[in-house]
Amino acid sequence: MKLENVRAIVTGAASGIGRCIALELAREGAKVVGGDIDLDGLKELSADSKELPGEVHGLHLDVANESTVKDFMAQAYEKIEYVNTLVNNAGILRDGLLVTQDNEGWLRKMPTAQWKRVIDVNLTGAFFMAREFAALAIEKNTSPALIVNISSITRSGNPGQSNYSASKAGLDADTRTWAIELAPFGFRVAGIAPGLTNTPILSRVSEAAMTEMIGKIPLGRIGEPLEIWQAMRFIIECDYFTGSVIDVDGGAKF
Numbered sequence: 665m666k667l668e669n670v671r672a673i674v675t676g677a678a679s680g681i682g683r684c685i686a687l688e689l690a691r692e693g694a695k696v697v698g699g700d701i702d703l704d705g706l707k708e709l710s711a712d713s714k715e716l717p718g719e720v721h722g723l724h725l726d727v728a729n730e731s732t733v734k735d736f737m738a739q740a741y742e743k744i745e746y747v748n749t750l751v752n753n754a755g756i757l758r759d760g761l762l763v764t765q766d767n768e769g770w771l772r773k774m775p776t777a778q779w780k781r782v783i784d785v786n787l788t789g790a791f792f793m794a795r796e797f798a799a800l801a802i803e804k805n806t807s808p809a810l811i812v813n814i815s816s817i818t819r820s821g822n823p824g825q826s827n828y829s830a831s832k833a834g835l836d837a838d839t840r841t842w843a844i845e846l847a848p849f850g851f852r853v854a855g856i857a858p859g860l861t862n863t864p865i866l867s868r869v870s871e872a873a874m875t876e877m878i879g880k881i882p883l884g885r886i887g888e889p890l891e892i893w894q895a896m897r898f899i900i901e902c903d904y905f906t907g908s909v910i911d912v913d914g915g916a917k918f
């Protein structure tokens with residue numbers, strides 16, 4: 665797909681990687697609807713896109729809320745006429761161990777709500793978005809169409825992240841599944857698995873954990889959102905790329 669022909673929805677567009685992807689798409693002349701729960705961040709995003717050749721519209725979206733997703737889709741179509749690309753980027757961390765024991769022997773179990781919220785946003789949210797997008801694109805005959813899921817290299821398991829790792833492993837599984845299911849309709853479905861990337865989500869990671877993780881990155885530094893965009897750009901432009909996930913991680917495998 666040519667970049668200037670992209671009509672995209674980017675979830676989690678108010679911050680970090682999603683914000684960067686939305687702005688870079690608009691720099692290439694694409695039209696974008698950014699969805700997020702952070703309305704102030706969306707306002708800033710739209711303001712920062714004003715001088716760019718494309719368009720960025722911000723709309724409220726909670727990907728974990730099924731009815732919000734449906735309303736958002738309808739509004740997105742009103743803003744940019746049609747949508748041919750979905751970037752499932754919204755994601756959260758709520759780290760914790762399955763069980764821990766303090767010095768006095770008390771056990772603490774990960775609360776169910778902590779497990780569920782991460783699965784609801786990172787995995788079920790992507791499912792809601794992909795399902796509604798695919799149904800509308802097929803109904804409106806908007807092929808070729810593209811879904812890009814942003815997962816994480818922690819998908820194969822990372823201590824303290826059982827909820828997050830599971831959500832990202834599920835997302836990668838669905839990248840492969842949806843690529844096969846939707847290919848007959850003219851869709852490609854691909855993924856990007858970032859390693860540690862310089863965005864506000866990292867404020868939830870302790871300094872000690874950051875130092876330890878950076879020590880395991882062969883390139884010796886964390887990545888930048890623009891380096892994730894470079895993978896996105898390749899996926900958009902290469903019409904033969906589907907069903908696979910690109911790791912952008914400085915060589916790190918946690």
Ligand SMILES: NC(=O)c1ccc[n+]([C@@H]2O[C@H](COP(=O)([O-])OP(=O)(O)OC[C@H]3O[C@@H](n4cnc5c(N)ncnc54)[C@H](O)[C@@H]3O)[C@@H](O)[C@H]2O)c1
Pocket residue numbers: 675676677678679680681682699700701702705725726727728753754755756785789814815816817857858859860861862863864865866
């Ligand atoms: N930064 C990293 O090190 C890193 C590494 C691997 C994967 N990722 C993934 O990249 C994606 C983007 O993360 P980021 O680093 O830019 O983080 P970020 O916190 O800067 O941005 C995430 C955005 O998602 C939004 N969001 C949260 N819950 C939402 C919901 N229910 N509905 C809609 N929007 C919601 C937030 O408001 C925020 O704007 C996430 O899926 C994350 O898991 C990030």
